[in-house]
Amino acid sequence: MNKKILIVTSEFPPQPGGIGYHAFHVAEQLQMHGYGVTVLADQRSKSGEEEMDFDKSLKFGVKRVTWKSIRMFMYLNRLILLFRLIKSNEVVLASGKFSLWMVAFVSLFYKKKYLAVIHGSEVNFKKQLLKKSVESALKQFSTIIAVSQYTESLISHLNLNTIVIPNGYDTKKWRTEIQAYQNLKGYPKLMTLGNVTTRKGQLQVIKHLPKLLEYYPEIQYHCVGLPTEAKGFSQVAVDLGVDKQVHFHGRLEDTKLQAMLMAMDVFVMLSKETETGDVEGFGMALMEANALGIPTIGSKGCGIEDAILDGKSGCLVAAESVSEFQEALYNILELPEVFKAEAKLWAETHTWEEIIKQYIRHMEI
Structure with missing residues (x-):
């Protein structure tokens, strides 16, 4: 060969x-x-x-x-x-x-x-x-x-x-000796990894936060990645009164990224198609989160549907539906160990x- x-x-x-x-x-x-x-x-x-x-x-x-x-x-x-x-x-x-x-x-x-x-x-x-x-x-x-x-x-x-x-997903990406950050406050803690843009869906999560705060008053949302549209999204958070719940970290090197990701309760990617047709083809970051045992919530109507085993490794939702997001979050938080185990099993089939x-x-x- x-x-x-x-x-x-x-x-x-x-x-x-x-x-x-x-x-x-x-x-x-x-x-x-x-x-x-x-x-x-x-x-x-x-x-x-x-x-x-x-x-x-x-x-x-x-x-x-x-x-x-x-x-x-x-x-x-x-x-x-x-x-x-x-x-x-x-x-x-x-x-x-x-x-x-x-x-x-x-x-x-x-x-x-x-x-x-x-x-x-x-x-x-x-x-x-x-x-x-x-x-x-x-x-x-x-x-x-x-x-x-x-x-x-x-x-x-x-x-x-x-x-x-x-x-x-790259099995060498995550290191076994890395420990989760212990000083991150809040519950549940959500994260999106990726360029801060309309396509990646951070803005959609921010728009859901006012309603989610009614049920989870300590919720925190972390955005990691190039801060391309972070300034505009931050202003939306201020306008909605959720700026204290939203954190933009910029790009992180892999060890810091892993430590932060391991401290999360759920990884989120509510990707949306842009006006020019830019769309999420798969969503590899979801699989990488699963490899660490972090369940995922992702949007329907794009390639993310192939990256999430719905009801097992995470949940699929309509990106703009806060009720579907709330239900998915509730289901995961009710059975965290079950979703964690299923997430790891799902990732193992995608090495x-x-x-x-x-x-x-x-x-x-």
């Missing part, structure tokens, strides 16, 4: 982004299974030092497109690099909208096995020109891998060879060690 595979991705660590970490874990696992792996990705920091240090630690090759202030030069260099790299690889996997366009174009010149991974937003554009361009690109791939049933449904009308392979077997099966067909 010595096939060479090229992974073309629009994001890649050490910079944040779910698509990037998905590509990283696929690359890492394929390398461990004997594949020759090369990743083509952009340098996203100006100096490139972060990427250089990170890439040195990897057991597979990473080719970076050097950062340029004029983006068109980066697009051109990326295409040139792709033409060079594709010649020596048998399988090409594209992830992220720019990667889909590029690889689809290059596929016109080289006969390879082409696979695309779709996460959600890149196949849900509201502007017809963007939507049609992505759909046209997808038709050049032999297999489309959707990360959730919801994501698959977004392209069902195209009648392409589509399969669903859920995201995996990358298990998920990668599905990728390999379809690459070998």
Whole structure:
């Protein structure tokens, strides 16, 4: 099993982004299974030092497109690099909208096995020109891998060879010696991890707090992640009189994140589709919380439906329904140990060690 595979991705660590970490874990696992792996990705920091240090630690090759202030030069260099790299690889996997366009174009010149991974937003554009361009690109791939049933449904009308392979979680992410923070007050304690944006749903949780306070007067809500829209959301909390219950922590390194997450009663992600079509394709943070035994509450109508085993690892609710949220929270808090055990069992079925077997099966067909 010595096939060479090229992974073309629009994001890649050490910079944040779910698509990037998905590509990283696929690359890492394929390398461990004997594949020759090369990743083509952009340098996203100006100096490139972060990427250089990170890439040195990897057991597979990473080719970076050097950062340029004029983006068109980066697009051109990326295409040139792709033409060079594709010649020596048998399988090409594209992830992220720019990667889909590029690889689809290059596929016109080289006969390879082409696979695309779709996460959600890149196949849900509201502007017809963007939507049609992505759909046209997808038709050049032999297999489309959707990360959730919801994501698959977004392209069902195209009648392409589509399969669903859920995201995996990294068993190395959490460390066994980390202890939960003991000084966090309140009950219940809720957390959302992710970029503070409309899509991730922090604002929706804040809007539910006035009603939840009637039943849980000590409730506290913690938001961890890039504070993109935190200022505006904070003002909403003030206007609703719940500013003392809402805490924005910004980005946290993994040990601090784990200690805080372990102190939570419930992990929450009430994701909503934005006006531009940006949508949650799966919700890997939910699975990572489950791995620590933290039950989850997530929204229906997006990829989160695949990330929660409803009534077992957590509960699915309509994002805007405070009554459904209240009921879900009550059910979890009534049986915390049962939900904790089920959450861990659910996470164990989604480790990358298990998920990668599905990728390999379809690459070998």
